[in-house]
Amino acid sequence: MAHKTAGQVMTELLEQWGVDHVYGIPGDSINEFIEELRHERNQLKFIQTRHEEVAALAAAAEAKLTGKIGVCLSIAGPGAVHLLNGLYDAKADGAPVLAIAGQVSSGEVGRDYFQEIKLEQMFEDVAVFNREVHSAESLPDLLNQAIRTAYSKKGVAVLSVSDDLFAEKIKREPVYTSPVYIEGNLEPKKEQLVTCAQYINNAKKPIILAGQGMKKAKRELLEFADKAAAPIVVTLPAKGVVPDKHPHFLGNLGQIGTKPAYEAMEECDLLIMLGTSFPYRDYLPDDTPAIQLDSDPAKIGKRYPVTAGLVCDSALGLRELTEYIERKEDRRFLNACTEHMQHWWNEIEKDETEATTPLKPQQVVARLQEAAADDAVLSVDVGTVTVWMARHFKMNANQDFIVSSWLATMGCGLPGALAASL
CATH class of the missing domain: 3.40.50.970 (Thiamin diphosphate (ThDP)-binding fold, Pyr/PP domains)
Structure with missing residues (x-):
């Protein structure tokens, strides 16, 4: 042989x-x-x-x-x-x-x-x-x-x-290992679910900060947000987790964020961090109670002093947590946030539609949105283009978004497009 x-x-x-x-x-x-x-x-x-x-x-x-x-x-x-x-x-x-x-x-x-x-x-x-x-x-x-x-x-x-x-020829048979990786589901613990549910049930103005860990739990996120009457703010790499025009959506947070997201963070009485390790402490509440869901125990409380945590698979954990919470009948905070966001859209859409010389980036992004396929992958580079895309490109449920989020290295747009096309 x-x-x-x-x-x-x-x-x-x-x-x-x-x-x-x-x-x-x-x-x-x-x-x-x-x-x-x-x-x-x-x-x-x-x-x-x-x-x-x-x-x-x-x-x-x-x-x-x-x-x-x-x-x-x-x-x-x-x-x-x-x-x-x-x-x-x-x-x-x-x-x-x-x-x-x-x-x-x-x-x-x-x-x-x-x-x-x-x-x-x-x-x-x-x-x-x-x-x-x-x-x-x-x-x-x-x-x-x-x-x-x-x-x-x-x-x-x-x-x-x-x-x-x-x-070189390999003469030893067989190899000692196999090309197999088995991933298990991290199930949430009951006591963690009960504690987190109590905070959510008692909150009058809860707000969700969703990260890229929610990319595999889009449906579960929306069902949870609806039951908790909580508006959703997303981190940059999580853009697309919620359709931009969804009534719960308040856009991004931070330097590239929206005014409604910033104001909601200032007013909330419970921060619900889902699948994110958001780094910009200045944009989070000063001393608001918080709960955090993540599959990595080391991320719980890493960047914000959370009150309770849930270590689990994102979709599985959020599905369970939704079962544990009560449906919130008082939806005034959510409705106010939705109204503020609609005003925000009305204002920024003025920049997208007016005719100017020279052409503005907002106008280009709006035309790009019209041309993009229903299932397009948006590979976005780092720089001012990140701001234009985060604020002005309104993603639907089938589109995906990719960027160098944590390292934020310029030049990532073309390589991301190569990968997406393949």
Whole structure:
């Protein structure tokens, strides 16, 4: 029986993990793996970018949009350095990404060879899994471990591999691990549900701050908000979780936010944080009681002194919490917020419709909204364009929105569009 090369085994494992394509740039210290990608026996598609930063940002964008791992590659030295900005974006936004960094020939490592840098040391801060591969035999197991860790810790995994190892035959059978990651549902605890429900039932002016953790719980969010009579403010990466023209929607919060959202935060008597770790403390109430739902216990109370917490899967937890609360009959606060938001729309739509010379960005965004498909993915770059899109593009329930939210790196728009189109 003929033995397979490490590169062949690696491509087969990536396919088993559900990877469809890999972003990157070929070159001397990754070419053995590139040659394997070119082979007709594998189904992986190689997407050649013009800069490694684009490859990493596209991989991060794909992971944010789909929840599946995004994969990028580079040569050693300068190529690997160029990956870092996109990998830090993935780290900051909790996106599972695998970076395969080529390294100089294994016989030259440590000898200050052309383009050699200490890759493992360089990637240490950005990665949740970071290993230099020392043998062809260890590559399959390390690949499985890398992807599993990226999924479980929602971050970046890096494998640094000397290019000659990809061409080596693997003689050991079988591999010790499997390409499987099993994700369980985090069920909320009853005592947490009871405590949170009491705060909601007693509140006269509750307000929801929803983050990207609600992207898989859109229907549950709206059902909960309706029963609690709570208006919804969203963080930037959560734009699209609620249709912009929904009566509960108050827009974004912060520098790119709306006046109704800011005023509602000032007036509320209960802050309900759902799937968010909102960083801008100045835009949150000073000393209002708060409850927080998140799948990560470390996020509860991380940025705001919450009174009660709920650690659970977003959709499952919100569905349960909705069962525990009473339907709020007093809807005056919600109705007032809805009315304020309608006034806001009326004011900003004046900027979208008036004819001016020169043309204003608000007018462009309004025309873009008319042209965008019902299920369009909006890949938005960082800068003033973020403000125009957050405020003026009114998303529907089928559209999606992607941006570099936490790192806020400029140049993320095109890579995100590449990932979205694929």
